[in-house]
Amino acid sequence: MILGIETSCDETSVALLEQDGSVRVNLIAWQIERHRPFGGVVPEIASREHLQHLFPLAGRALADAHASWSDVDRIAVTAGPGLIGALLVGVAGAQGLAYALGIPLVAVNHLEGHLYSPYLQREGPSIPLPPRFLSMVISGGHSQIYDVAGGRAAMLNRTRDDAIGETFDKVAKFIGLPYPGGPQIEKHASGGTIDRKRFPLPVPQFKDESLDFSYSGIKAGAIRIARQMNIRADGDPKLLADFCATFQDALFAQLFDRLDAIWSRLQTPMPVDVAVAGGVAANGTLREKMLDWGRRRGVNVRLPEKRYCTDNAAMIAFAALQQTAEAADPRRVSARSRIA
Numbered sequence: 001m002i003l004g005i006e007t008s009c010d011e012t013s014v015a016l017l018e019q020d021g022s023v024r025v026n027l028i029a030w031q032i033e034r035h036r037p038f039g040g041v042v043p044e045i046a047s048r049e050h051l052q053h054l055f056p057l058a059g060r061a062l063a064d065a066h067a068s069w070s071d072v073d074r075i076a077v078t079a080g081p082g083l084i085g086a087l088l089v090g091v092a093g094a095q096g097l098a099y100a101l102g103i104p105l106v107a108v109n110h111l112e113g114h115l116y117s118p119y120l121q122r123e124g125p126s127i128p129l130p131p132r133f134l135s136m137v138i139s140g141g142h143s144q145i146y147d148v149a150g151g152r153a154a155m156l157n158r159t160r161d162d163a164i165g166e167t168f169d170k171v172a173k174f175i176g177l178p179y180p181g182g183p184q185i186e187k188h189a190s191g192g193t194i195d196r197k198r199f200p201l202p203v204p205q206f207k208d209e210s211l212d213f214s215y216s217g218i219k220a221g222a223i224r225i226a227r228q229m230n231i232r233a234d235g236d237p238k239l240l241a242d243f244c245a246t247f248q249d250a251l252f253a254q255l256f257d258r259l260d261a262i263w264s265r266l267q268t269p270m271p272v273d274v275a276v277a278g279g280v281a282a283n284g285t286l287r288e289k290m291l292d293w294g295r296r297r298g299v300n301v302r303l304p305e306k307r308y309c310t311d312n313a314a315m316i317a318f319a320a321l322q323q324t325a326e327a328a329d330p331r332r333v334s335a336r337s338r339i340a
């Protein structure tokens, strides 16, 4: 089995996977309550929490899988990008384990974990990866579309400023909704009416033919509107619902605008699937819209199980299984907060 470790942000996670991608266990220690009073992740608190939870969680993962350390023949750890202190806890822990057990350690790029996560199944072996697929990674730190073929991922676009999940979180925080904002906005949006005239959110325009995302304009516009119209978490519920529905719709409209533009420019042979990954992929409205997008074009849309949308170690171990390169000497693996 391969043991996965993920500590790049505010979730400590340990998973055990078989070589065929079956997930034996995927445990997550959530820290949301510890960060909530601050309205966002506090890096130092995250590092300390990881330190406290990592080894007990690894022990529990083995116990839950009725396995022992001798059943683990490889370790995969998120080496970046992420919070450097948080990453260091996972990487140092994984190095210690790999070195002590005399087994290889695989350094995994956190984004690669998200990229492949739609192919993990709740039970049984993973879905075979198609020869080519698009993967849209939308989370608190990323908004990017990749073209993945033969184990290589080429980035087709990225955000010029804020990530989509970050935009959800910041606007939610401004109106007084608890962290993380994405699920909160989704909840309130469900009873609301979309009205772009009443809530005139800006549509980002670039002078060049760019396919990039940009969310800072919508963020600033949403905050301005919320201030002017006195939209508050504890205020008029209908006003809040309509605002959330319109704001969420504007965020997603941009995703589809860029996805359409990218799709129309691709050359044959076309990608087999369009996959969506990352925390924002847990959003029910987006999942419906994505499936609808695929139906209208005859494209297969692959959505991750909700449990594999937000950060988890199963996707990290799974990404390691896709790597063909030799695993590194554990002492040579290092944490990096940014990866180009």
Ligand code: KG4
Pocket (backbone or CB within 6 Å): 009, 138, 139, 140, 141, 142, 164, 165, 166, 168, 169, 180, 181, 182, 183, 186, 278, 279, 280, 281, 282, 283, 284, 309, 310, 311
């Ligand atoms: O992938 P993730 O756990 O961490 C990063 O790598 O960033 O994503 C967390 C992000 C947060 O911004 C959170 O607000 C957003 O995903 N998120 C959602 C939903 N669930 C989580 N955004 C919209 N709707 C949701 N249901």
Ligand code: ZN
Pocket (backbone or CB within 6 Å): 110, 114, 139, 278, 279, 310, 311
């Ligand atoms: Zn993530």
